[in-house]
Amino acid sequence: MVKLRLKRFGKKREVSYRIVAMQSTTRRDGRPLAEVGFYNPRSDEVRLDVPAIVDWLQKGAQPTETVRSILKKANVFEQVNA
Numbered sequence: 001m002v003k004l005r006l007k008r009f010g011k012k013r014e015v016s017y018r019i020v021a022m023q024s025t026t027r028r029d030g031r032p033l034a035e036v037g038f039y040n041p042r043s044d045e046v047r048l049d050v051p052a053i054v055d056w057l058q059k060g061a062q063p064t065e066t067v068r069s070i071l072k073k074a075n076v077f078e079q080v081n082a
Contacts, residue, residue, distance in 0.1 A: 004056060004063040004071075006039065007032060016040040019048070019067055021056045039070060046070060054079050 001024045006017040008029060019037030022030065036056065037048040053071065057063075057080045063071060071077060 002033065002056065002061040004036065004053065004061050004067045006066060021061055046074065048074055048076065050076055050079065
């Protein structure tokens with residue numbers, strides 16, 4: 001199963017995340033199928049590749065709870081149903 005989840009990167013105590021599509025059995029920092037966004041919790045910066053995210057969701061990818069809340073704030077789910 002493909003999941004949209006966060007992949008950690010950055011220095012200690014200066015962490016940021018990439019939103020990636022990867023197999024659910026792959027470890028957190030393993031090789032992703034695709035990188036579809038960026039999230040920095042320290043500054044609340046979010047950059048999303050919305051067409052790619054919509055494509056993965058239509059193919060059946062399941063977002064984790066954290067990624068789901070990020071996508072909900074960006075109104076991505078409205079574009080999937082349209």
